[in-house]
């Protein structure tokens with residue numbers, strides 16, 4: 001089977017004056033149709049840089065990213081991005097922001113788009129804020145607006161950089177479950193960066209661990225929990241074994257960074 005996404009020996013070094021930061025060093029992996037892959041790693045291990053390269057927002061120094069066999073050099077219409085920095089239009093309401101890409105693409109809003117936009121806004125727990133402006137929202141709410149806007153586009157690949165980081169635990173768990181449900185219904189493929197070992201195990205089919213310093217993939221762990229996932233699985237023995245295994249591969253890397261990661 002041909003991978004949907006192929007990341008082939010990507011390297012990236014940032015140079016600022018005399019300082020050089022090797023953010024990524026020869027990172028390679030593949031993502032297949034309908035997979036949910038989580039990227040886990042300590043702060044500064046290059047997760048955001050990797051996602052920005054895959055999203056076509058910045059270029060790698062060496063290596064190549066390909067989508068269905070074609071190199072990605074710029075943002076691709078099949079690929080939806082939900083990044084940490086939200087880019088909502090301040091003069092548009094939540095609903096108008098969610099509808100913006102559809103409006104730009106089609107010139108006008110179809111009734112089906114409007115209905116789906118309302119559904120997604122409700123799903124994100126923002127039904128009462130449809131007519132609010134971005135300045136009236138918290139960081140976590142803004143991020144959910146971006147997620148709704150991206151999902152309305154039904155991207156084939158969804159790239160997400162810590163989309164639930166700013167949320168309280170309950171909202172986060174609810175959205176984790178919703179996102180898995182959306183993924184099943186739309187048969188989309190997801191690559192998500194997270195800080196949370198539990199979230200990675202709960203959501204993913206596969207977890208890739210980026211090591212600090214080396215900027216390389218340290219380990220790859222297949223998550224064999226059955227689908228559909230339920231929150232009750234968080235308490236199972238298998239869930240515990242998988243999180244322990246991940247903790248160990250992070251701890252082998254560096255005790256200090258392991259602490260930083262798990263307490264973030």
Ligand SMILES: Nc1ncnc2c1ncn2[C@@H]1O[C@H](COP(=O)(O)OP(=O)(O)O)[C@@H](O)[C@H]1O
Pocket residue numbers: 014015016021022023041042043044045046047048049050
């Ligand atoms: N635009 C940039 N200019 C200079 N250094 C950067 C830039 N972006 C990221 N870095 C550096 O690259 C490394 C990886 O950053 P990043 O990809 O944001 O890590 P993560 O998302 O895993 O926390 C860090 O050391 C960071 O300081």
Ligand SMILES: [Mg+2]
Pocket residue numbers: 047048049161
């Ligand atoms: Mg980051």
